[in-house]
Amino acid sequence: MEFGLSEDQRLMQESVNRTLEKVSPLDRVRKAAEAREPYARDIWAALVDLGVPGLIVPENEGGMGLKLLDAALVSEALGRYVAPAPFIATAVMAPLALIGSASPRQQEAFLPKLAGGEAVVGVAISERASGARDGAGITASGGKLTGKALFVLDCGGADFYIVGDRDCGLHLVWADAEGLARTELTTIDLTRSVGELDFVNVEAEPLVSGDAKTTTRRMLDAGRVMLAADTLGAGWRMIEKAVDYAKERKQFGRVIGSFQAVKHMCAEMAAELEPGRSLIWYAAHAFDEIPEESSLMAAHAKAHLSEVGRFVARTATEVHGGMGFTDLLGLHYWFKRIGLDRQLLGSPERVRQDAAVLQGWAAE
Structure with a gap:
């Protein structure tokens, strides 16, 4: 048994590193940070050309159908170049949400968009990771969401969000939904977007096809x-x-x-x-x-x-x-x-x- 990377994995990581060395030099990172860009669109476009958004999206939905280890190799490269790109939520967590709990119709509608880099997705499940704080948490009732989500990943520039509620349900919410307010947080790291979402009877589409x-x-x-x-x-x-x-x-x-x-x-x-x-x-x-x-x-x-x-x-x-x-x-x-x-x-x-x-x- 070989405990190491395959030739394909090594080549993929080398390709991502070469691309980021070219498109994400320190001067470009500095420019994105100083301008408070949610993400650098040119860097993201270069990653899209490599197929990065579709790494773990199934092949029948336009992705590459790879494993989490492949995604980890890309994440390591992004950290190496402090690349201001929406990867963890958009290319990893969001596809997993759709693969695990979306209906066939929802998968057909959204997974190809993710694989093609046509959409940036914010993920709001931090309350499940770090515990609910006072005033935070989402309540779902009658197809609508109310409450506040903290530390939303890839928040700025997102086209839609995947939101977890207090009962572990998952929901799709469009960024321009009525009653939704988005606040960009200023963290110590200006290369990535983290924010808060406030919901007041916001229309949401539940993901109900699996164990949420x-x-x-x-x-x-x-x-x-x-x-x-x-x-x-x-x-x-x-x-x-x-x-x-x-x-x-x-x-x-x-x-x-x-x-x-x-x-x-x-x-x-x-x-x-x-x-x-x-x-x-x-x-x-x-x-x-x-x-x-x-x-x-x-x-x-x-x-x-x-x-x-x-x-x-x-x-x-x-x-x-x-x-x-x-x-x-x-x-x-x-x-x-x-x-x-x-x-x-x-x-x-x-x-x-x-x-x-x-x-x-x-x-x-």
């Missing part, structure tokens, strides 16, 4: 694996930048990379981060092949990469010294990306609590 609770759980698991992979990509890029800087920066007549303390810092970052790769790969594999382990492994991957990612972000910045805190290097884009990954779909503490419940070590 199971579908929501799978959406959450997949989202957590994607965030862990994003952190992996961003973390490795920060390590590379720290090593390159250490080879150039001179102090006391020597490059700082020759100092033992700096060598240890760089080596420790690599030693801490690299094992996370196999953890992410296994979590993605379990999602498709070992469903009974999926939720636990997704929780482990998310919690572990969140902690290691913070260590790498801090240490890489320290290697850069004072330069690490300037806008000139742009290191803060990766630093903040890792910071937001840590909090979305559950903080490490919350995710570890979920893992404890899954193993019977704590009450739900």
